[in-house]
Amino acid sequence: MLRPAASVDLDFVQDLLNRPENLDRLAAYDSDALHSALTDPAWRLVIWDEGGEDAGFALLSQVVSGGKAKLEELAIDRPGGGHGSKLMNALFDDLRELGVSGLWLYVVPENYRAISFYRRCGFHPVDGPTKLWRRRSGPPVEPIRMERTL
Template identity: 40%
Template sequence: MSLRAALPGDLGFIRELAQRPDYAPFITDEDEARLAFYAGDAAHRLLIWDEGAGPAGFALFADVGMQSGTVELRRLALDKTGSGGGLGFVQALTGYAFQALGAAKVWLDASGENLRAQKVYERAGYRLEGRLRAHWFRPALGRNVDVMLYGMLRDEWAG
């Protein structure tokens, strides 16, 4: 498996993942025009997790190139869940942020109800830095959920 830049032909795959009912409570679906913007903007990296036979997941980094060196891992999703591949995916994304993007810190968030994601982030070495209570309205649920904030500093990374 490897990470590569998303191509125009990948945008449909990204939308399909974001629209799946199992992801709707946890990630935001954006139209292809917005995804194309991310793919071409210097402050973002829209990536595909490629297994050789085609895309297996995607991720979006934001705030690339900020003077602080802080990079947000804004969105990530795998096509196949529950098979244990999430940890390797998150580790690869974290390595990419520190190595390719030169991040001093990587941060991400998770729905307070997405316990599986929280466990993966913690196993990958991210630390819980805070909780925003009833912060994020999720249309699929019709209510607000807590947002869990996680971060990792470069010197905490085991790369």
């Protein structure tokens, strides 16, 4: 089940963001930025709950009816087992209900697992402006932009 995040969920989100395997793939968000995402209507922070357990989250920006939202971050507590696909399908439904027309994201080129996942979810690489992404661990990298319509 996809649900809007609440303040009590921010420790779970921070835990996923700060796991060692995510340091070169996910950006850092301090608690103030995450709290802002709970109240700013252009941002959306959602939790994927499976059987009463938090299983993942998605953080989006530019959530405007008729526009394309940006998937800022997506993380799953235990990757594999279809959890990410379930979260993503629920997210697509949620964004359609909000009137969002598409979704785009950046992904680091060597994150093959994520690129494959996003392709299976209907995303495709597009040409467009990118800027160097400064990782928390490792050298800066030019990300790949991917998008899909809803």
